[in-house]
Amino acid sequence: MRRPCSRRFFKNPSALVGGIILGFLVIVSVVGPAVVPYSPYKQDTSIKLRGPYAEHWLGTDEFGRDVLSRLVLGSRYSLSAGFVSVGMGLAGGLLLGAPAGYYGGLIDQMVMLLCDILLAFPGVLLSLAITMALGPGIYTPMVAVGISSIPVFARLVRAQFLSLRNAQFVEAARSQGASDARIVFKHLLPNSIGPLVVQSTLRMGSAILTTATLSFLGQGAQPPEPEWGAMLNMAVPYFWTAPHLVILPGLAITITVIAVNLLGDALRDFADPRTRE
């Protein structure tokens, strides 16, 4: 008897470790802010820049705020950044890639040219340019990274639709008089979902890194919001006296991205029949 899909997936050590860490982070981001001993915003300058000690397990920052409480609340922003930006990229990619792959011709050429143009901006620069247009804010990096992910997803959706549009099951639907919308939503999209889920998970790690980078550059969350990249930005002047302010938020970002990347790699291997077993 075949075991359930999820059990076979979590037999992979990468999937198990990534799943446990990410699950823990999700619980921390949901429950954590309600149970932390201090408010992430409460200032007490008499205990500023203290390293870890009994009352404040991860020390305090330049305003005497509890670093643990701020990191816990910050997990919400980083996880949301991953989900929101990838969700936006996927939605935009579907909107552009689906007609390009399904209809081909001029629409396809126009969409691919637009993708080439957007991909001509190196890495973080397009996101930075978009943050410039939107102005700094907590959601700005998420939107910027989401928009700059659109061409990646559009290309993938187009490739999937292009390979499936003449498949027998699509021909069968077409011969029965199914509308284009029905073919796209009932047949092509469900059959393309696997690679899209894998790509979304793989992109999530880089989305979290880029949003943290934009916040570090001062284009994301503004003080006193405890977003991890912004916390690192604020910590730089106190680098010599309070290195924990630099080490801890960076470690939190790295652990989150490791968890997401482990899951992404495991999903990619699982989706590939050559490496599944």
Added chain:
Amino acid sequence: MSAYLIRKLALTLVVLLGTATCAFILVHLVPGDPAHALAGPQATPEDVENLRRSLQLDRPLIVQYAVYMRNLLRLDLGRSYTSNKPVIEEIAARWPATLQLSLASLVVAVAVGVPAGVVAATRRGSLADTITMMGAFLGVSMPSFWLGLLLILLFSVKLKLLPFLGRSGPASFVLPSLTLGLGVAANIARLTRASMLEVLGQDYVRTARGKGVPGRRVVYVHALRNASIPIVTIVGLQLGALLGGQVVTEKVFSWPGIGRMIVDALMTRDLLLVQGGILVLSLTFAITNLLTDICYAILDPRIRF
């Protein structure tokens, strides 16, 4: 080959035109009045109006776009709002620093990434493979600016071995190029390992081994050359990550390059400087992609365009 190159060049030009248009649109989407921001809080309405007229911000958008494109063809990217110097001059002054750091980082990335990937592939399943791949995994999961800060903490603050501010001699290149190069090296190592594993299983590698060709020669001459096309692709593509990464690395190390110029200009809302910096880095990326394509033909004689 030449027909392919002409087609590729034409496409690059179209993409660059689109990039320039995107940069123009983004600058004009910025909320607020640049003339007002530039004139400062003390300026009278007349001062703001004069400034707006001198910057041609009072003309219709389509006219501004036509002027912008015409000026672009003359390499006139406008004037910096803050320094009042031509943007092209500001960029030219910082270009050598950015180029030198990019090249140094690329050397680090290739020098670390390719041998690491080769070692991991040739000793598959060994401790060396596990450690190398764990290192590579950590490398792709770590924010580069955090790595930079940790390197400063260790080598500059604790051990006092290396400088970390500005560009002042060969030693000042070490930490920024490691910061920028190690993340890219991690990607190169992962791909080199995968590509080498595929090639090492091929018949011609077995034949070479069977003929008694020394192991190192089999790996580095027979296998690595055939595994190099995906590696060259990833190196070319990673240059985009390098150029994007410059922005944050230059900020961390106060490196006097285009990346830091962009970040500083973002803070002062010097939009034309941001626009110029982004355009120049994108142009560099487009040219690199073109060169990467040309490299394929040199590396693999089977490829005919």
